[in-house]
Amino acid sequence: MSLYANARGGRLPLAFNAFSVVSLLIIIGLPVLSVILFAIFPHFNEGSFRALFSNLYPQLSDPALIDATFNSIRLATCVTLLSIAVAVVLAYVRNKMSVTAGRFWDVMLLVPFLIPPYIGSMAWIQMFQFNGVWYRWTGVDFSAFLFSFSGVVFVMTMHLFPLVYFSASNALRVIGQRYSDVARVYGAGRLDLACRILLPLMMPTLLASGLIVFVLSVEEFGTPDILGSRFGFEVMVTAIEEKLTDWPIDLPGASVLSLNLIAIAVSAYLLQLVVNRKYAASLDAQTITSAANSSRGARLVAHLLFTLAAVFAVILPLFSVVAASLMSTVSHGLSWDNLTLSAYADLFTSGNGAVEAIYTSLGLAAMTALIAAVLGLLVAFTLIRLKPRGKSVLDVLSLMPNAVPAMALSVGLILTWNQQYLPITPYNTMMILLLAYVCLMLPYPIRMITSALRQQPFSLDESAAIYGADILHIVRRVLLPLMVPIMVASGCIVFAISTRELVASLMLAPAGTETVATYVFNQFDQGSVSAGMAMSLVVILVSGALIALGQGIVKRYTP
Amino acid sequence: MNAIKISQISKSFESKRILNDINLDIRQGEFLTLLGPSGCGKTTLLRIIAGLERPDSGSVVTPESVYVDTLNQHQLPVSQRGLGYVFQDYGLWPHMTVYDNIAFPLVLKKQPKHLIQQQVADVLQLVKLSGHETKLPEKLSGGQKQRVSIARALAASPAIILMDEPLSNLDANLREELGLEIRQLTSQRGITCINVTHDRKEAQLLSDRIALMKDGVIHQLSDPVTLFQKPVSRWASEFLNAGNLIDGKLLNRAEGMWLVPRTAFTLVQQPNEAQVEIEVKDCLFLDDRFEVVGELHGNRVCFYSDRPLRANDIVYSALNDTVLVPVAS
Numbered sequence: 001m002s003l004y005a006n007a008r009g010g011r012l013p014l015a016f017n018a019f020s021v022v023s024l025l026i027i028i029g030l031p032v033l034s035v036i037l038f039a040i041f042p043h044f045n046e047g048s049f050r051a052l053f054s055n056l057y058p059q060l061s062d063p064a065l066i067d068a069t070f071n072s073i074r075l076a077t078c079v080t081l082l083s084i085a086v087a088v089v090l091a092y093v094r095n096k097m098s099v100t101a102g103r104f105w106d107v108m109l110l111v112p113f114l115i116p117p118y119i120g121s122m123a124w125i126q127m128f129q130f131n132g133v134w135y136r137w138t139g140v141d142f143s144a145f146l147f148s149f150s151g152v153v154f155v156m157t158m159h160l161f162p163l164v165y166f167s168a169s170n171a172l173r174v175i176g177q178r179y180s181d182v183a184r185v186y187g188a189g190r191l192d193l194a195c196r197i198l199l200p201l202m203m204p205t206l207l208a209s210g211l212i213v214f215v216l217s218v219e220e221f222g223t224p225d226i227l228g229s230r231f232g233f234e235v236m237v238t239a240i241e242e243k244l245t246d247w248p249i250d251l252p253g254a255s256v257l258s259l260n261l262i263a264i265a266v267s268a269y270l271l272q273l274v275v276n277r278k279y280a281a282s283l284d285a286q287t288i289t290s291a292a293n294s295s296r297g298a299r300l301v302a303h304l305l306f307t308l309a310a311v312f313a314v315i316l317p318l319f320s321v322v323a324a325s326l327m328s329t330v331s332h333g334l335s336w337d338n339l340t341l342s343a344y345a346d347l348f349t350s351g352n353g354a355v356e357a358i359y360t361s362l363g364l365a366a367m368t369a370l371i372a373a374v375l376g377l378l379v380a381f382t383l384i385r386l387k388p389r390g391k392s393v394l395d396v397l398s399l400m401p402n403a404v405p406a407m408a409l410s411v412g413l414i415l416t417w418n419q420q421y422l423p424i425t426p427y428n429t430m431m432i433l434l435l436a437y438v439c440l441m442l443p444y445p446i447r448m449i450t451s452a453l454r455q456q457p458f459s460l461d462e463s464a465a466i467y468g469a470d471i472l473h474i475v476r477r478v479l480l481p482l483m484v485p486i487m488v489a490s491g492c493i494v495f496a497i498s499t500r501e502l503v504a505s506l507m508l509a510p511a512g513t514e515t516v517a518t519y520v521f522n523q524f525d526q527g528s529v530s531a532g533m534a535m536s537l538v539v540i541l542v543s544g545a546l547i548a549l550g551q552g553i554v555k556r557y558t559p
Numbered sequence: 560m561n562a563i564k565i566s567q568i569s570k571s572f573e574s575k576r577i578l579n580d581i582n583l584d585i586r587q588g589e590f591l592t593l594l595g596p597s598g599c600g601k602t603t604l605l606r607i608i609a610g611l612e613r614p615d616s617g618s619v620v621t622p623e624s625v626y627v628d629t630l631n632q633h634q635l636p637v638s639q640r641g642l643g644y645v646f647q648d649y650g651l652w653p654h655m656t657v658y659d660n661i662a663f664p665l666v667l668k669k670q671p672k673h674l675i676q677q678q679v680a681d682v683l684q685l686v687k688l689s690g691h692e693t694k695l696p697e698k699l700s701g702g703q704k705q706r707v708s709i710a711r712a713l714a715a716s717p718a719i720i721l722m723d724e725p726l727s728n729l730d731a732n733l734r735e736e737l738g739l740e741i742r743q744l745t746s747q748r749g750i751t752c753i754n755v756t757h758d759r760k761e762a763q764l765l766s767d768r769i770a771l772m773k774d775g776v777i778h779q780l781s782d783p784v785t786l787f788q789k790p791v792s793r794w795a796s797e798f799l800n801a802g803n804l805i806d807g808k809l810l811n812r813a814e815g816m817w818l819v820p821r822t823a824f825t826l827v828q829q830p831n832e833a834q835v836e837i838e839v840k841d842c843l844f845l846d847d848r849f850e851v852v853g854e855l856h857g858n859r860v861c862f863y864s865d866r867p868l869r870a871n872d873i874v875y876s877a878l879n880d881t882v883l884v885p886v887a888s
Contacts, residue, residue, distance in 0.1 A: 003611050003637065457648055457650070459646040459647075459648050459649070459650035460650060460652055460653075462609075462611055462637075462644070462646070462650065463644060463646060463650035463651075463652075463711075464652070464663070465610075465611070465636075465637040465638050466609060466611075466637055466638070466640075466642055466643075466644045467638075467663050467664035467667065467711070467715070468638045468639075468641075468664055468667035468668060469638055469663075469667060470636075470638055473667070477663075478652055481654045482652075482653065482654050
């Protein structure tokens with residue numbers, strides 16, 4: 001640290017710091033600032049501060065907005081609680097299984113991360129709608145359930161509970177063996193153990209991961225839009241989308257709603273950070289893997305529960321995607337003579353927009369991955385090595401996209417760049433999509449590269465300096481080569497997630513441009529289910545492979 | 560002739576005084592160790608000499624150049640001091656081979672390639688690692704890594720090498736072996752070395768002179784033998800584990816605090832006036848002899864015996880009173 005502290009005030013560290021702060025300000029700070037300013041000064045774009053707050057009160061007292069806000073919070077709360085419940089049960093019974101079985105189910109529960117929620121929702125519609133696959137198999141009509149508040153909660157929970165499950169089962173593995181052994185020695189029964197030792201110790205973990213699920217649920221657009229529109233259910237994100245796409249376009253209204261949305265998501269995210277900071281270090285993270293010594297009955301119950309979870313979180317949605325992509329006529333159902341690969345063939349014949357959408361998405365994703373990885377390295381180097389004064393500004397900026405919903409960011413980008421007085425603007429070009437993608441993806445490379453850089457001892461930098469290297473040399477010859485694998489890994493993950501990004505693509509794509517996600521979304525809307533689902537499967541497989549590759553690289557290169 | 564002249568160096572971190580007006584002259588070609596408990600400022604002093612820290616005040620000067628002089632606001636960048644540095648955690652770049660690690664300083668100096676190859680081969684031979692050129696550091700043992708680090712320090716033929724606990728990550732046997740090698744390599748070439756450690760054995764093993772540091776000041780500066788035989792204070796004697804401290808009247812000496820080396824005791828069969836009475840508390844077999852812990856006039860003493868003793872026995876010992884040293888408390 002002091003190596004760079006000595007050089008502090010030198011031109012090079014200053015340049016690094018200035019560049020990281022300015023680029024994050026442009027990418028993340030400006031849109032958020034615009035949302036805030038427009039909500040408070042409705043005539044800000046005319047260069048005027050008049051009518052201060054005039055917009056805020058009428059919007060905030062609009063019953064539709066109050067409804068949407070209430071719905072968002074209700075939905076996110078229910079999804080969070082249900083996710084925690086499912087996750088705690090699964091994490092608890094996982095301890096009863098052998099190591100190999102546990103690993104198998106862990107891999108299984110990673111799959112929901114690979115299915116974008118909008119694709120999942122479409123798959124559930126195919127499964128549960130009247131005359132859908134489920135009805136043909138069982139004769140039971142679940143469509144009323146699916147197109148209801150409970151249905152939306154169910155679909156979103158099935159997508160999000162693995163997040164809580166993984167942190168809960170990790171926490172249990174640490175606590176379970178060490179602390180409960182001690183408790184048992186001092187006479188705790190099974191119930192005492194659960195109530196007095198396990199739950200209190202797991203609380204911070206559950207709270208933190210639950211809050212992340214809350215943030216993701218509040219931000220989620222695809223599921224509430226696809227399912228909720230069928231029964232008039234409106235949340236904040238879908239309300240914003242409506243204000244921006246339905247005539248007359250209501251920009252001030254969208255900005256007030258976005259500000260609301262940001263406030264809720266950021267509060268939940270900050271609360272999560274506080275919980276993590278306060279309690280994360282209090283457990284000693286020492287894992288002892290002992291063989292499971294549970295009865296056969298307990299193991300059977302465990303496997304049954306996991307099978308049930310996997311059926312609903314993984315197998316049914318995936319099966320539904322595959323089946324729908326293969327059916328030539330949806331209403332004829334699943335039969336051999338109704339199966340065809342023509343939807344896949346059509347994907348790669350130009351003319352219907354699929355090939356173009358794929359090219360657009362691949363190009364955007366590649367650019368995003370490159371820019372995000374390079375920016376990630378710069379920010380990480382500034383944060384971990386230079387530690388300039390006022391580094392908290394950079395800290396906050398780099399964390400912000402975690403909490404700012406994609407929909408609010410899109411509104412912010414529109415408010416920032418769709419202005420008459422700008423001589424040049426990225427708005428209505430591919431650049432605006434690139435800007436949005438980079439902003440949304442930045443947290444991944446920043447988090448991965450900062451933690452990798454933190455593990456490299458300062459003596460590597462110091463010895464380079466002692467043997468004649470200046471700061472540029474240190475970065476180029478020592479740190480960059482060490483970080484390249486992690487940069488590539490984060491690039492893979494960014495690439496994978498970018499190829500399926502829906503919200504910013506819907507809101508910001510220039511006229512006539514489609515990405516893979518908007519293609520899927522629009523095909524489904526227009527009733528070309530098999531085309532949409534074929535594209536979905538391609539996305540799931542490609543992005544899944546890339547994420548696996550990225551994780552593989554991380555595992556290989558971290559000690 | 561001084562290789563480094565350190566004058567009036569002071570340094571604080573967040574209002575905590577780490578170094579307080581340090582003055583130290585390091586002679587050409589000597590091996591000097593800064594020894595002290597953690598937090599005494601020894602590492603900070605070393606890092607100031609290297610240029611990794613900036614002092615609040617004072618100067619560090621060599622015959623060739625001024626490293627730092629706060630009066631003139633002068634600070635020579637780390638990269639221009641031409642030092643060697645051996646890190647406790649080796650500081651080897653994990654993505655470079657042994658060859659590339661050692662060649663790094665030479666490459667940055669833009670030396671011709673054949674010269675670099677020759678020099679790397681030479682220093683690798685010195686540290687007995689010829690043939691390991693293409694290996695990555697992760698493939699080497701701890702001792703080998705530290706040898707590479709030493710080879711890298713030697714490669715650019717610096718006048719001064721700084722060492723930060725070079726032996727503390729190694730196991731005991733290896734420590735001694737590598738310590739002797741370091742002494743040999745540096746003294747043969749007349750390299751001035753400054754070493755930092757909290758380990759008194761490491762200091763004894765390597766040093767021509769030892770600067771014992773406490774609370775940001777140099778407590779005692781002398782050659783190892785003098786340091787261990789005549790520590791200037793009770794604290795020094797205890798930190799160095801120099802021997803038994805006995806408070807009181809001893810034989811015919813005056814009342815006071817006496818340092819009695821463990822080797823001053825000789826057990827005898829028959830008591831007389833010139834001997835002391837010791838109650839045995841414990842007897843351990845360590846290395847190749849018995850080490851006895853006992854009580855003498857209410858003081859805990861430790862000495863060597865050639866035969867095992869039983870706890871609670873009373874034994875008598877002659878004292879070699881020529882080695883008794885009074886200690887200021």
